[in-house]
Amino acid sequence: MKKILFTPGIASIEALGSITRLIAIADEIKKKQQDCSILFRAAGREADYAAACGYKVIQGYKPPIPKLWQQKNYNTVKESSHAHKFSISSLCDVIRFKGLISKEYVQNTFKEEMTLVQNFKPDLIFGEFETVMPIVAKKMDIPYFCTGGTPGKTDFCYFGFSNKADEIYAEYYNELLKTLNLKTIKNICELNQDYNSNKIFVPSIPELEDLKDSSKYIFLGSIIPKNFIKSNFNFEKKRPLIYVYLSAGAITPDMYQKIILDTFLGSEFDVIVTAGGNPRFKDSINSNTGNVHFMNMVPSDKVLKIANIAIHHGGQNTTVQCIENEVPAIIFPGKHFERYFNAEKASEIGCALNPGIYNFNKEFLLKMCTKIIKDNTFKQNLKIYSDKIKSLGGAAKAADFILNY
Secondary structure, three states, X not given: OOEEEEEEOOOOOOOHHHHHHHHHHHHHHHHHOOOOEEEEEEOHHHHHHHHHOOOEEEEOOOOOOOHHHHOXXXXXXXXXXOOOOOOEOOHHHHHHHOXXXXXXXXXXXXXXXXXXXXXXXXOEEEEEOOOOHHHHHHHHOOOEEEEOOHHHOOOOEEOOEEOOOOHHHHHHHHHHHHHOOOOOOOOOOHHHHOOOOOEEEEOOOHHHOOOOOOOOEEEOOOOOOOOOOOOOOOOOOOOOEEEEEOOOOOOOHHHHHHHHHHHHOOOOOEEEEEOOOOOOOOOOXXXXXXXXXXXXXXXXHHHHHHOOEEEEOOOHHHHHHHHHOOOOEEEOOOOEHHHHHHHHHXXXXXXXXXXXXXXXXXXXXXXHHHHHHHXXXXXXXXXXXXXXXXXXXXXXXXXXXXHOO
């Protein structure tokens, strides 16, 4: 019986995309080989999601929120000026903001993960945004797979963003590596996918990436689990539908709720606004109007099947899903290295717009959405790349590879 350990990186700030990708692959593995033993190490909402999908979960150490987040000094757009307080310009920024560089995190996580691996004895480990498990897998000589892509590479340098990082951020990881007699690192970003990965599964298509040909990379297209959101979604569409998912990015929930309502209330569109479970999002029946609907969690796969336009933050899952469903997108990534990269790549292949955050206003949104409905210039390109995404095999392809490895 094959044993597989799934480890979405546990961080102070959770990422819905991480757990959804791993669950999608785990679901396909169970479908193909029911006697396969699958275990998740997770915490918080990610642990809840995995458990709700029927998987055994081992709770792991969750680092505290770093002080810079507690002080609310995060990416935001002011109502009057649309001014940025700061940007997330690299993978290193994300690692720091998620609380993954402290001595406590490295020591606690290594101890827990090493014990878990020794007890569970997996045949294969599959990580997502992990910085410690690649080390554990290397020391224990266990195959390590992960999801990844261009923005996760150590040498990422695009559109003014760069993954160059001060060696000090790797200090406690190098202390650990030295005690294990393993090769040290110069850049903490190395641990994400470059340091120790037998295979890197890319949940995208080559045209949305900039990766040199390598036998390590396996393109999957879209890997979103079916029925991940347990809800009786039964939306009655009466007008062209706009799907708005801006999450917790450069535009705060308070801000985009206000602008979306002001823009589309009483318009010729139906609008669904969601935040993917963001606690700062006001999900209330009182927030809903005749044609603008605020919902904290929705099954994105079902919504995008009936959507005509998407307005989103540039997350990889959403970017790929929109193209897969042939939905033209207006993307507002802000100064976020990965989201901006995704937005630019989608724009380059003629499947989306990346108009800049200063265009997140009533006049631009209404004008552009009306124009897209009347003359969808994205239609032909969306069909081409939708077919490409569907041809790559998705989570089922990943499951086949894992089971036959």
